[in-house]
Amino acid sequence: MLQDVDISSVRVQVIATHHHYWKEMDTLDHDPQLSPSLKNAYHLWLVQDGCVEVTASGKQWSIKTGEACLLPIQLPRHIVTPQPTNWLSIALRITVFQKFNLLQNMELITQWRPTDEEFRLMESWMLQIVKARLLRQPHYPLMSGGLAHALFGLCWPHIGPAPLDVSIHSGLPHWLAKVLQSIAVDPSRSITELAQESGFSPAQFRRLFHHHIGQAPRDYLAAKRLAAACDLLEKTDLPLNDIAARIGLRDATNFSRSFKSIYGHTPSQHRHLADQQPEEGNL
Numbered sequence: 001m002l003q004d005v006d007i008s009s010v011r012v013q014v015i016a017t018h019h020h021y022w023k024e025m026d027t028l029d030h031d032p033q034l035s036p037s038l039k040n041a042y043h044l045w046l047v048q049d050g051c052v053e054v055t056a057s058g059k060q061w062s063i064k065t066g067e068a069c070l071l072p073i074q075l076p077r078h079i080v081t082p083q084p085t086n087w088l089s090i091a092l093r094i095t096v097f098q099k100f101n102l103l104q105n106m107e108l109i110t111q112w113r114p115t116d117e118e119f120r121l122m123e124s125w126m127l128q129i130v131k132a133r134l135l136r137q138p139h140y141p142l143m144s145g146g147l148a149h150a151l152f153g154l155c156w157p158h159i160g161p162a163p164l165d166v167s168i169h170s171g172l173p174h175w176l177a178k179v180l181q182s183i184a185v186d187p188s189r190s191i192t193e194l195a196q197e198s199g200f201s202p203a204q205f206r207r208l209f210h211h212h213i214g215q216a217p218r219d220y221l222a223a224k225r226l227a228a229a230c231d232l233l234e235k236t237d238l239p240l241n242d243i244a245a246r247i248g249l250r251d252a253t254n255f256s257r258s259f260k261s262i263y264g265h266t267p268s269q270h271r272h273l274a275d276q277q278p279e280e281g282n283l
Helices: 116-135 140-159 164-169 174-185 191-198 202-213 217-235 240-247 252-263 267-276
Strands: 010-022 026-030 041-049 051-056 059-064 068-072 077-081 085-096 110-112
Touching (some): 010 116, 010 140, 041 116, 051 085, 059 068, 068 140, 085 116, 110 140, 164 174, 191 217, 217 240, 217 252, 217 267, 240 252, 240 267, 252 267
Antiparallel strands (some): 010 085, 026 077, 041 068, 041 085, 068 110
């Protein structure tokens, strides 16, 4: 069974899109003036046909037909196409907790050859993002956001400098990474308990937590508790009182009220809806 990784703090945003058609020996010297809006931003390239040669920091790369690469936008580079080449380029901003760069430990340029299936998916998703942006379709932000996360997820096994859960916590203080892990294991933990284990007063804990996560610990805990409740509703037959106790709420009434305020239906209704979904083996 795959272990769930909490990705709710990861944000992948499309900044710019291009579909390049270059002739033989076309060149470009890319020397960006980095603005705050391009911090934590990367170019994702997918070469459909031809070859893109990149020189940066005294090194050279050749990204050929069927290959992909990810490189920081702020990296000065010389680009040349030794033959007619077309490739897709999506500029992505990638952050965790809206604070730090998830790929802060990535190699200068990461290059790989997707499988045939991965290439087909990447090409299709990138083309849709490019087309929708050019046409200025009103649903573009919604569609591009979803596809950008899907693209990043497809690329992660090739570009991730560490396991995803480790990378998500890598920019946090050690005590806070332990707190988030503790909440993931047991969302019934109280703020007072977590503050004591971290060596802070509750007031200090709340202030530091909000500073690093951008969210009050009370709100973060509430979201994680209800997410854990969803999992228990879908995978167990536990009574609502037992689920409420497991996630740190007083009783089934309090649990049902909180659950409905977020999801728009009661826990019992959620369990019924989950039961109506076909099992994976019966699809």
